[in-house]
């Protein structure tokens with residue numbers, strides 16, 4: 001198999017620190033990816049008079065993807081001073097390498113996903129897609145108004161100091177640029193199961209360019225009838241992103257508005273230490289953390305490498321390894337949530353390398369990243385009228401397959417209760433197993449609660465209905481209209497067929513957690529979990545377990561004896 005070529009450009013400052021710490025993940029990934037390394041950034045400018053040497057462009061042209069650490073950029077005067085003496089006063093211009101990469105490689109879409117990681121808030125899963133090549137950053141930025149334009153650019157303030165004491169920028173919007181941006185936004189929404197695309201702009205103030213963009217947006221939206229398309233003022237979107245990020249799917253915006261919103265979502269997600277980005281065009285893409293080179297922190301082992309790991313995950317997805325990508329994301333979230341190793345920005349004192357090692361370990365040791373919560377549902381379980389054998393049986397099945405059961409919960413039949421519990425756990429565990437409440441009676445509310453949290457409607461499934469009819473007929477039970485509800489499933493759910501009972505189960509993803517919804521009868525719940533919860537192979541920390549019955553000796557004595565034995569064995 002031909003290897004994918006990834007060019008790593010660590011760049012400046014903490015870009016180098018996080019790359020050094022994170023790159024060992026590629027040994028563990030063991031994918032057909034070949035890494036090569038190149039130079040970019042301020043140090044190239046200082047030594048060679050260009051932040052992207054010709055040899056680096058050449059390396060880029062031979063790569064499938066580029067992984068960038070971070071780059072230092074400075075103002076015009078500082079850039080001139082930093083040049084080697086022989087290159088000074090020759091009018092060499094420092095042009096930000098990230099802008100050069102985006103423009104020259106045609107990377108028109110800057111993709112900034114933001115997922116819920118931790119904290120007491122409703123989980124969210126959204127993505128800001130920013131236009132990268134035009135808009136207010138197109139480069140039409142001028143000082144002074146030339147004479148031939150002074151009749152065109154009129155404003156009462158200009159006359160106060162005259163047309164030379166004026167600076168002005170142009171927001172360039174092209175049909176080409178906007179069409180490909182909006183298409184990318186809808187395709188991204190489709191590929192990632194997001195149901196809403198919001199265009200954040202300012203059409204009430206920028207009336208011509210705003211209307212121009214709006215018409216193109218809705219024209220493209222008409223090809224995606226299953227996705228809600230709406231347009232809102234960018235300032236209102238900023239407010240709602242802070243208050244209710246879970247209400248958004250994809251947010252698409254021109255260059256400058258997108259720049260601001262994407263940093264805002266980085267903050268909502270947990271800060272620069274965790275926020276990744278991708279710059280995507282037609283042939284090549286580059287991936288980088290949102291943060292810069294943080295020069296004051298460079299070389300001190302303080303930088304949080306999570307954002308680079310998240311960027312590597314985006315790159316793995318782009319290169320065609322979505323499973324590895326999501327496992328890596330889970331590993332990063334696990335390290336943050338379990339507080340195994342936290343850098344200073346998350347309130348810990350772990351070094352860059354310590355955090356990176358913990359993430360690589362969590363990735364390697366799949367059981368650490370494979371957590372399960374079991375939620376059993378039913379008023380009869382809470383009242384004690386039925387013995388809740390499912391809780392222990394389902395836990396045992398999960399543990400036996402190599403998972404860690406981290407929560408066991410019993411919940412009433414109320415939709416509100418079930419919804420709240422799912423919302424709390426979704427995004428926090430890898431698998432959430434629900435049992436109970438899939439029957440035909442009015443107290444069976446589980447499927448409604450799951451659909452509500454997933455923001456999906458329930459749709460009727462013919463095949464499941466035929467299964468229900470034939471089961472009931474075989475058992476000489478009259479088929480009742482009320483049974484139809486048992487053939488209703490959330491739109492994106494996969495059906496878990498249940499040959500030993502009437503109700504099929506189903507599974508779907510909610511905020512990165514795989515939710516398995518099983519019928520309550522113990523034999524059926526156990527059967528389906530055993531069948532559909534994938535076994536973890538390669539669990540590197542697998543341990544042998546022994547079960548002893550002891551008589552005549554106390555547990556304490558046995559414990560002390562075993563401790564001594566295990567010390568001697570080491």
Ligand code: NAI
Nearest residue numbers: 070071072073098272273290291292293294295303304345
């Ligand atoms: P910055 O992102 O480098 O740092 C801002 C602050 O965020 C830092 O002081 C630090 O407290 C925190 N921070 C950033 N990354 C962190 C991490 N991984 N872990 C923990 N804390 C982190 O932005 P700043 O200071 O505005 O710019 C510094 C240099 O980086 C400038 O030369 C700027 O031009 C450049 N830059 C480069 C970018 C890129 O390479 N794409 C993006 C942003 C800035």
Ligand code: MG
Nearest residue numbers: 259260262263
């Ligand atoms: Mg920015």
